[in-house]
Amino acid sequence: VNKDNRRFYLRLVGNSELIAKATEEIERHPNDNKSLAESLVKVGIHKQDGTAFDSASMSRIKGVVKNLNTPQPI
Numbered sequence: 001v002n003k004d005n006r007r008f009y010l011r012l013v014g015n016s017e018l019i020a021k022a023t024e025e026i027e028r029h030p031n032d033n034k035s036l037a038e039s040l041v042k043v044g045i046h047k048q049d050g051t052a053f054d055s056a057s058m059s060r061i062k063g064v065v066k067n068l069n070t071p072q073p074i
Contacts, residue, residue, distance in 0.1 A: 005060040011045070012068055018044060022065045033058040 021043040029036035037052035
C-alpha cells in the first residue's frame with residue numbers, strides 16, 4: 001500500500017462483498033477503464049460526489065483488488 005492507492009485499499013480491505021463485485025466488474029471490462037469506472041459506480045466505488053474515478057484511479061483499483069485477491073503467505 002502506498003499513498004496513491006491507500007484510499008482504495010482502505011475502502012476494500014475487509015469487505016469481501018465489495019472486493020467480489022469489483023473483481024467481477026474488472027473481469028467484465030479488463031481493457032476499458034471508462035466502462036470499468038462507470039460500472040464500479042453502480043457497485044459503490046466512486047468519488048464522494050457519486051461520479052466515476054478517472055483512468056489513473058482504475059489502474060490503482062485494479063492493483064488493489066488483485067493484491068487483495070492474492071493469498072498471503074502464512
